[in-house]
Amino acid sequence: MNQQAAPTSTVKRTAAEVLTNSDLQRMKVGQKLSDGHVRPGAGTLKAVKRKAGGSSVVEFRFIWRRAGVEKTMTLGRWSSTGGEGMLSLKEARTKAAQLQDVVTSGQDPAAQRELKREAVRAEQAAALVAVKHGQEKTLQALLDSYVESLKQRGKDGSAYDTANVFLNHCTRPFGDIVGLPASEVTARHIALMLARLVGPGAQTKRGRTALKLRSFLHSAFKLAMGAGTNPMAPDGAADFKIALNPVAQVSPTEMAATFNKAGDRALNAQELRQYVLHVSALPSPLTRAALTLQLASGGQRLQQLLRIESTDVQPDVLRMLDPKGRRKQPRVHLLPIIDEMAEVLASLIELNGAGSLFASRDSVMQAETLSVAVNEISAAITEANPGIPPFRGGDIRRTIETIMAEQLGISQDTRAQLLSHGISGVQAMHYDKGKHLDAKRAALRAWNNYLADLCIGGERGNVVELGAQAA
Structure with a gap:
């Protein structure tokens, strides 16, 4: 029995040719070419020419099958030399090989791409949050938070002084630094602020101001670092993301040794x-x-005088607040208004009207301004009289008290009440609630008489001796 021969297949399977740049250059619109350089089995690399706008482009596509469904991913447009946003033939093959590895591992390249895109979106969103945080949590915001914390603790006087120091020695001269995120402020930035006051380029050395500024800045950063766990911290004081206090790295030792000397x-x-x-x-x-x-x-x-507002000037008493020391609430300091004071206060009210008596432009006059004025007066006097040693603002207060004690016979208790010295002791703090206005008035009268006689030409003239009355 004759056996019939098996039929011979007429289908020929041919491998895709390895593409060249010339092949891609000669492609026609609508044509698709597979690249034989990328071995099939886990996806293929194809080049497709299509219209784009008023011209045509060749783009690379990676094609693979998953669960019996053919999927396509566009890799990018071809350029013989590659470049920004383009792919050379070599770069397209590298990408295709990487995607084949993904398919071989059982993963879906489309899902992997979406995960990467999501990661990029999350990274961009985090960057935007960081930028927003940096814009809101600046050094200026930190300084404002510290001032607000002083106000919340009832230290209005200290808040006032601190705000003015920050304004005049941080915000105005260093707008670029206070605009930085507080977490990016370094010890070098702090040193630059202080150098403006005490460095070689400072025409007038303001050592005490520099020490105050450093102290305020140190406290502000300390507040921000602990605000996250402090339920009493003011709104906005937390989340500055400060790991180290940059002010702590700027030692005050040399400044203190130079400028913080008892006069x-x-x-x-x-x-x-x-x-x-x-x-x-x-x-x-x-x-x-x-x-x-x-x-x-x-x-x-001077700091207390500069805080005076028109409402503090009463018919015969001037009301001031003394925040000096560790007291939580500033102590009310009442001073009788004698004629010489009334004349100056009236001129200030006429000059500035309601509100602060020492308003200057868009802020309040600084104690540093007055210190500079005293230093300039001292320089003028010592230049004309080389034998006279220089003096500074604090020496005027000491001079007045010395004259009151040694020449006017005003007792230590009255001087303490008049000049708002630290008043301690159980009796003074809890039982002696008298305002001492009569003794203060007599002391002021004696002092101004002395001053008037001195300026007329004599050293004493007719000065009222207070003795026991001043006590």
Whole structure:
């Protein structure tokens, strides 16, 4: 029995040719070519020419099958040299090989691409959040939070002084630094701020101001670092993401040794007379009024005088707040208004009206401004009289108290009440609630009489001896 021969297949399977740049260059619109360089089995690399706008482009596609369904992923457009946003033939083959590995591992390249895109979107969103955080959590925001914390603790006077120091020695001269995220502020930035006050380029050294600024900055960063676990911290003080306090790396030792020295200078009568004459000739009405009021009020602290508002000026009493020390609430300091003080206060109210008596442009006059004025007066006096040692603002207060004690016979208790010194002891703190206004008034009267006689030409003239009355 004849056996029939098996039929021969007429289908020929041919491998795709390895593509060249010339092949891609000659392609026609609609044509598709497989690249034989990428071995099939886990996906193939194809080049497709299509219209795009008013011209045509060749783009690479990776094609694979998953669960019996053919899937396509566009890799990019062809360029013989590659370049930004384009793929060379070699780069397309590398991408195709990587995708084949994904398919071989049982993964879906489309899902993997979506995961990568999602990761990029998440990264971009996090970057936007970081930018927004940086814009909101700047050094300026940190400084504002610290000032607000002082206000919440009832330290309005300290908040006022701190805000002015920040404004004049951080915000205005270093707008670029206070605009940085607080977490990016370094010890170098802090050093630059302080160098403006005490460095070689500072025309007038402001050592005490520099020490105050450093102290305020250190406390502000310390507040922000602990705000996350402090239920009493003000709103906005947390989340500055500060790991280290940059101010702690700027040592105050040398500044303190140079500038934070206890003063012992007291002007004699003739030096005081020259000082008073220079004050009366100052060109700035506000500076002249402030230093004149300090003299007339018996040497009150300049910081306290500069806080006075029109509502603090009562018919016969000037109300001030003394936040000095560790007290949570500033102590009310009442001062009788005598004629010499009333004249200056009236001129200030006329100059500035309601609100702060020492308003200057868009802020309030700084104690540093007055310190500079005193230093300039001292320089003028010592230049004309080389034998006279220099003096500074704090020496005026010491001079007045020294004269009150040694020449006017005003007791230590009255001087303490008049100049708002630290009043301690159980009796003074809890039982002695008297305002001492009569004794203060008599002391101020004696002092201003002394000052008037001194400026007229004599050292004493007819000065009222207080003795026991001043006590």
